[in-house]
Amino acid sequence: MTSPAGLSPRELQTYFALVESAALLHHTVEQHLRADGDLSDVQFQVLARLVDEGGRATMTDLADGVVYSRSGLTHQAGLLEKAGLITRTRHPEDQRATLVEVTEAGRARVDQVMPGHLEVVRRMLFDQLSADDLDALADVLPRVRDHMRSLPPRSVTSRKEGRRERAS
């Protein structure tokens, strides 16, 4: 009961450590982003991803990368647009799609938040890791991430299921 079969105690320990570390880090980061840049977690991710991808993307691109529902992203994008940090326009090549672009204010906001953000991450995560520790994590975690990404078709399910039946 205390150490249920299924995972070794070592695996269980590691799992708990991962979950707790991530939760603590996530929580602190959220606080910082809110206090320092008035951004939610997701809003920051959207802006950062936009900047990282050259400034523009479609809603679907963003939803796949950041959130797990389109409506959730629509909501967040609405807030970002109202704050003047992004614009949304019709995509020239596919009239159905929405072209999302970071504004100058959006870039400025990212630049404003990023240093403090990275400092939090360094203080909580990297400052007490040895070079070997970092090597280990840098080696393992990206593989873990890629593996996890490869598994589930998540987030799109709802639409496909819902379409199934449309009675009169």
Add this chain to the structure above:
Amino acid sequence: MTSPAGLSPRELQTYFALVESAALLHHTVEQHLRADGDLSDVQFQVLARLVDEGGRATMTDLADGVVYSRSGLTHQAGLLEKAGLITRTRHPEDQRATLVEVTEAGRARVDQVMPGHLEVVRRMLFDQLSADDLDALADVLPRVRDHMRSLPPRSVTSRKEGRRERAS
């Protein structure tokens, strides 16, 4: 702008991998717990922690370990109690405190959910790690967790601040 000063590209990569891994794992786990045992993330953590600590704890114990506000925990504990998975009684040694105890149904629920829970974790996290990978993570992550836990006095701030002034 794409790789801001403050963290090395390697560190940044590792950080993103950690955040994404944790988010993907967390999201999948939440879905499973809800579908398989009608439990929220926090509710499961409360139950698991209670079981792990011999069946009983105070609200403050639980709040410190799981959530970041007492009222949040009160809410979750209320749901768990209504579902018959825990009981709340006066603590015999300190009449202010609440003694939270897992019921048989609570233990049963944990036992019901745990196998599937661990299977999700194994499939997403451990199945594609080598023994060396596991060694590395098992070595590093608990230290990371302990370090993070040692940093912030979080979650208790609200009360102390709020108490400061009580005018009129």
Add this chain to the structure above:
DNA sequence: TATTGTTATACTCTATAACTATA
């Protein structure tokens, strides 16, 4: 007919502040 995105809605989680009671 399938896809993109928005809307409307409802639900859950979380936190702040005010309050009771015990220490």
Add this chain to the structure above:
DNA sequence: TATAGTTATAGAGTATAACAATA
């Protein structure tokens, strides 16, 4: 006076389903 916990309430995030427009 300080602590444990609850309550009331309000706010933010998320998701489901129904919908309009385009491919």
